[in-house]
Amino acid sequence: MEPRWAQTGRDGPDDDDWGQQQPPSSLFLQLPSNATLRFRGNVAKAWGAALDEGEPPGAPQERDGEGAREQESVPLKQLPLCMAEKRILRLREQRVAWKRSRWEQWQVGMRHLWGQVRGALLYAQVWRGSLHRIEGHFGTGIQSYFNFLRFLVLLNLGGALLMVGFVVAPNAAFEGLQLNQTQRGQNSMVNRSCLQYDPTERGLVSYFTYLMDLLSGTGFMELTHLFYGYYQNSAVDFVGFSYNIPLAYLLSVLGYFSVCLLWIVHRAVHLLKRSLVGENWELSTYSHKVFAGWDFCLAPGTAAAMKHNSLRYELRMDLEEQTLRRLMAQRSPGQRLALFSLRGALNLLVLGLLGAAFYGVYRATEYSQRAQDTSPGQQGLVLGLLVAYLPSIVITAANQLVPLAFGLLVRLERYPLSLEIRLTLLRTVFLRLSSLLVLLFSLWTQITCHGDPAADSCRICHYNHQQHPCWETSVGQEMYKLLVFDLLVLLLVLLLVEFPRKLLVTHGPAPLARLLGQQEFLVPPNVLDLVYSQTVCWVGTAFSPLLPLLHAAKFILFFYLKKLTLFSNCRPADRTFRASISSFFFLLVLLLGLAIAWVPLLYSVFVLQPSQACGPFRGEPTMWSTLWVAIDTLPLVAREFLQFVGSLAFAVPLFLLLCILMFYLMALDHSYSCLVKELKGQLRLEGQDKVFLVTQITELS
Amino acid sequence: MILKSMEQGRWLPDPPLCLNLIVAAFHISIFSLPVKIRGKSNGTRIRIQKQKWAINKPFSLQSSWMRIRLFYRYRDLAPQLVPLSYINKPDVKLPYELIGSMAELKDNPFRQRIAEVFSEDGEGNMTLDDFLDMFSVLSEMAPRDLKAYYAFKIYDFNNDDYICKSDLEKTVNKLTRNELTPEEVSLVCDKVIDEADQDNDGKLSVEDFQHMIVRAPDFLSTFHIRI
Secondary structure, rough: OOOOHHHOOOOOOOOOHHHHOOOHHHHOOOOOOHHHHHHHHHHHHHHHHHHHHHHOOOOOOOOHHHHHHHHHOOOHOOOOOOHHHHHHHHHHHHHHHHHOOHHHHHHHHHHHHHHHHHHHHHOOOOOOOHHHHHHHHHHHHHHHHHHHHHHHHHHHHHHHHHHHHHHHHHHHHHHHHHOEEOOOOOOOOOOOOHHOOOOOOOOOOOOOOOHHHHOOHHHHHHOOOOOOOOOOOOEEEEOOOOHHHHHHHHHHHHHHHHHHHEEEHHHHHHHHHHHOOOOHHHHHHHHHHHHHOOOOOOOOOOHHHHHHHHHHHHHHHHHHHHHHHHHHHHHOHHHHHHHHHHHHHHHHHHHHHHHHHHHHHHHHHHHHHHHHHHHHHHHHHHHHHHOOHHHHOOOOOOOHHHHHHHHHHHHHHOOOOHHHHHHHHHHEEEEEEHHHHHHHHHHHHHHHHOOOOOOOOOOOOOOOOOOOHHHHHHHHHHHHHHHHHHHHHHHHHHHHHHHHHHHHHHHHHHHHHHHOOEEEEEEEHHHHHHHHHHHHHHHOOOOOOHHHHHOOOOOHHHHHHHHHHHHEEEEEOOOOOOOHHHHHHHHHHHHHHHHHHHHHHHHHHHHHOEEEEEEEOOOOOOOHHHHHHHOOOOOHHHHHHHHHHOHHHHHHHHHHEEEEEEEHHHHHHHHHHHHHHHEEEHHHHHHHHHHHHHHHHHHOO | OHHHHOOOOOOOOOOOOHHEEEEEEHHOOOOOOEEEEEEEEEEEEEEOOOHHHHHHHHOOOOOOHHHHHHHHHHHHHHHOOOOOOOOOOOOOEEOHHHOOOOOOOOOOOOOOHHHEEEHHOOOEEOOOHHHHHEEEOOOOOOHHHHHHHHHHHOOOOOOOOEHHHHHHHHHHHHHHHHOHHHHHHHHHOOOOOOHHHOOOOOOOOHHHHHHHHHHHOOHHHHHHOOO
16 A cells, blocks of 8 residues: 555645645646655656566656666665665666676675675774763763763874874883983083982982872872983984984874874864755754754653753743844944943953963962972971962862853843853853963973073073973973872762762752752863863873873773763753754864964974983974984985975965965855855745746646 | 673673674674574574575665664564564554554654654554664664655655645644743744745745755754664
8 A cells, every 4th residue: 555655646735824826736746846756755666567567657757767877876775765665676676787797786786885884883983882871861962072072082092002102112112121222412511400300319208208299290200101301312223223212202292293183173074064064054043943853862751851841941042032132133322332331341350350360370380389399398298289289279260160250240241142152161261271371381481480591590501400400391290280180170079069969959858959959961161171181181292291191091081980970960951052063163172272282382392492401302402403403314305305395485385375275265165155045046936937837837728 | 692682672781992893893794694593582492594674685774683683672562463483474563552652762752753654554553664664764874865855754744745834833842742832833933934945835845844954963863763
């Protein structure tokens, strides 16, 4: 029996809100454009009949040429036919297939194999089951956070492989095998005081010093593979070639950054293609919410009820925003002036808050570094840890408290809701990434004596050798402390805030439970936490080669802890988060973090002088000079080519060319969007033409 | 091993990465082998010999392993009606009430329309072929155009090949469980038609719908059921 949804030839649509007289549907149904509907629906039935008769019937005849070819190019499984019809089509195809050449058969076979491999690879993803469960209970918005976390784990594991493979493992192997190492860059003109560096000379120490050392990277942890200071400026002679350690260090750090950049850009482009497919996506919010709003893989129970509520909330919010916009457009000039001045004042307040936070971070870092050097063993355990972690504590406090203030202030500014969310997010991103920059700036002022090479402590060695005999290791230690503190804060918040809140809400008195409410898993602050951690990792990798590995382990722990707190303590968010656009936004913020991490790296590679007392670049004027020395050993042609590539004569024309290319692509994009608008208008006119012509034909006939 | 863990109702829990790869390799290797799967169910020995519908005919977008799993889900809905062997092509149809009581569809506001669209008789009573078809289209691997076509059919409540305003009102009411006021529902429907209607006839045709849904970035991820 013919399925009901494929039946045609009935009367036209029921409701008559079209206003004009309905043209007879029989004529409409004979039009070629309508025939495509039936073509999809039951042409296989006609073809099946053809198998018995030996001749395809009239209706598909005219499209048989292109239709048959179309059928072959589109795989059978993607046609919207029911199973019985597909079976009949396949029989027919098999009869035709004998006549196909070997090449086409091989092509079909390869396509089939490729489809199966792709299907199998889908099952091979890590944590697929967990993500499925999270999606079912909490929706795609929260699942996008965990997707992002998984991506960061893979990114860090890849980077760790690179760093460990080229820097840490060879060093460990060389020491283990006790190979001959020829020292390089021996500069006998260097002042003796610059070479003094011995972090392990302690004498009798208290018992808690080891714990402090573990948590802040000093003492016994300082001269290990973890930090920059351990590596030697030497070349190891193998059978046939020599492994240049400083060159390997420099190139693997630069390679790690490039690999991260390429990977993130590749993934961002892949997500961008899916999310920004058409122009004017903002205009389609209502239709998207109605037709693509219901998540079909929600687990039954409270998740479905939550989804109904959130959809209703969203639709209501959109309608309210509509009325708000209309009200805004009707405001008088006096009201508008008052509003703008209010917004200006609030923006100044925001800037003031940011300034205060940055100043706090700056002073905390300064105090911490000074206090650590003057009295290392005399403070107790808790006080010592407090001093060591002071910058981290101030940064974390600022990152938690200042966004709350932002949230309150932005509500006073009376923007539409979507703009409110975006503005708060932008301000929080700026706060987090800038506080890290301020920390680095504070370190820089101490290391280079406020950039003044003639100051007392910096005159001899071009850096502050009394406070920081090995300044790269100091920077690495700060990043290591940020990593450890982040993890500690997560554990503490979990134990002391989230679990007690859940206990209070479920078992405590009812008014208190209603006041507090169950914890809501907010995606944007959590994602910004991840971006911040990843930026810390990138900044610190140049000074601590094992940092990507530690971050990978930390993110794996994060995944399981966050999943635990999600399922035990949280309820789904009231406002749904658009998963696709937000995934692209997360990657954009991550790229911003990467761009910020490039700045200290490039500055320390090109400008700052490496420490004389430690590290693989001791004795060199800058880190980059190692590369030039290595290039000088290459044959003449390669040397000249590389020198040309590195010079301005190549860089400036390349930059101009890229600018021209960018302008060309922008112009192309603009012209395509104009073309699409025109075509849409033409489509509308064609529809009206068709209706007009069909009415005329029926009137005349 | 597969059947035992399938009978427990779950696939492997959270395996580490390498085990996932081993599983994937095993999975690829069973595609083209003639498989005689043995297992125990209710004390009787089953022998499913190279089911043509499961292994040789790649109509549904899932693998043969997934199709076998779907067969067991289908059978679990009514074990007394569905035979264990489909060699003789029995004509078994499960009524809509059983299909609608599946865990994946129970809370879905459109479950009745989904069953009607994919069933042969249009009433929601599904054969095994219809069942496989339905989950094939709603799987992760179905292409966007195929899903858009079936989504149109699902949202077209009166089956007239157009989504008119009454269809839209029914959709919005099902989505919000009748908790929006009629004025709000009407406003939302007007806005949807404003946005998506290209040929200005006051209702959405297949082309309008497909053109609009192709631009919805979430559509692929929301319009699928994992089983």
